[in-house]
Amino acid sequence: MQTKDINENIAWAKINEDVLRSMENPRMGYWVAVVCCVAMVMCAVAAEIYQYQVGMGPANLNWPHMWDLYIATFVFWIGMSHSGTLLSAILHIIQADWRKPIYRFAEAMTTFSLMTAGLFPIIHLGRVWNMYWVLPYVSDRGIWPNFRSPLVWDAFAITTYLTSSALFLFIGMIPDLAICRDSARGWRQKLYTVLSLGWQGDDRQWRNFRKIYLLMACFLIPLAVSVHSIVSADFAMSIMPGWHITTFPPYFVAGALYSGCAAIITLFILLRYFFRFDEYMTIPILEKTCKLTFAIAMVWSYLNIIEFAATWYGHDMVAKELLIAKFVGPHAPYFWMMLFCGSVLPFTLAFEKLRRHLPTMFVVSLFLNLGMWLERWMIVTPTLSFSYMPFAWDVMWPSMVQWAIVFGSFGWFGLLFLVFVKVFPSVSMYEVKEMVFHRRHYHSSALANQFHRRASDPKPGDEPSKEGA
């Protein structure tokens, strides 16, 4: 049974070889996946063209269900984007070095899911061609957006977060791009030469690199928290039952981290299987991710209970009726499914045998994400179905246009990710080497003193723990 996070005897040249190999010679399966993703995107494009020409009617987006799957899926993708920041920024700052082999693809996931999420508010607009009106651009008539509107905050938050997370992804990749540059030929060499920004790996460059990396990590953490709080403000700032809840920002952030971690587990297993990254994405690292996911799942469940209890004891008739409608009304199957996937299923993560079994974890992580998607849907739709005025109550099934666009968004995300894994290294080579180096010299007291100057490090001569953490 594998207990160490990473094999200490792994040769550095082998790390380079393994990662660079994953970027070459796509096999048949890769092209099949690309074609599938393109087909999914085409579905969404066709639906969007239809919706653009005919109006929001065919998408069933009118009173009272004027926000439906688009906004739910938007929140879902924004949530997904929080995992990369969690792994690369928060775990970087608390110096959990097991994140090193897996943070690169998580960060890529952050950027791509933001790119997917950013499309949804645009698709959802009835007059798409005027979308730039929510931005404070300079116009000769001095017209500004309404700064009190949460949608405007959204626009600011998402563009800032997208820019910073893309920048963070790029900065973290520079040393690796230099490795790629040194071994690539043709168009790849040109691309990596430009992107590696003349990285030579000298002392000054490393010093500056560390500084900017830490700076970006510190900058991203409050940003990530604020982005999802602002997304929750879209709902919480209105006065609708089921949305007008004080705990919404932490609830959304917890849900975001949760779905992000679940997606990391999914992609972890896929990458490990298809690129044979067994030596880098090891079972103990998966276990640690699973434990983290379990902890966040419990936080999320707790916040759910708080929300129910606050509504129940608050005795706001309308909100209470909405809560009952969620439990026993027409949305009940999805609601219970969400509670099952979100709060009961994560208990599989608490058992070591299940955590170490990859197929189980793959299926469980997919279901966790399904639960989180349902959560967003259950936030958006029941409130619209059962709002203040009983005459406006209605239950509507989202139309095929909406489903097609939601379906296509997964294809779009997959396509971006597939391109990424073949063009950029999906495992951080230099950080894996760093990790191996640290682990290799773990037993040597002199070197431990020299390289580990943190208070939390074991003193020289201490017995290393069995986990190797």
Added chain:
Amino acid sequence: MPIGLQAEPSLGVPGKKRWAMVIDLRRCIGCMACVCADKAEFDVPLGVWRTIVKVKDTGNYPNTKRHFMPRLCNHCDNPPCVRNCPTEATYKHEDGFVLQRYDRCITCRTCIAACPYNARHVLPKNRDRIKISGVIDKCTFCNHRVEKGLVPACVQTCLGRSRIFGDLNDPKSEVSRLVARNSTVVLKPEKGTQPQVYYIKPDRVMTEQIASHPVSYAARSDAHAFYQHNRGSKFFSGVL
């Protein structure tokens, strides 16, 4: 403080008008003439209304009663739709109207999400006779008629004289007298929106959501009927 285009509430401000409506439910006979007048005035598309009269029957035969509840935009003094609109397409007029600038609307439907009265709707994109399409629309208190000295179309046609329109800042107007002499009710006052449509003697069954009980599901039957009719064909027809 007004922000951007938004005017401050004019209720009680000397020299300014505060248009408001009183709906005297003792005189409403549920003839739906206001709904028709409104549909005719603005060519409101199928399935959505600027004003609508909700009907509810209570009691058991032979002791039954029919309740009416005319509904329209409340032209709140603290409108949540105005606060949430990202482009300031919807704004508060200095005379109290909450209006929609169609040119500026991007149809993000945030205002519909924010409105606790379900007073807003989306117009279809392709319309036969009217160019305003694909944007959010709402009751305007017939702003175009009021500015020319007329009353709104629904008030004009109300045959029981149940709907009364006027300037609340003018103590001699009929609405001021009615509000002063009768006990009036506004919808959802606890939401802090300060609505300016006053109801005289409404029935509790219509203004409040009745306790958490499956019986209240029946209240949606009327809206349900329409959507039931349209649901299957919506994907293909593109009719809102």
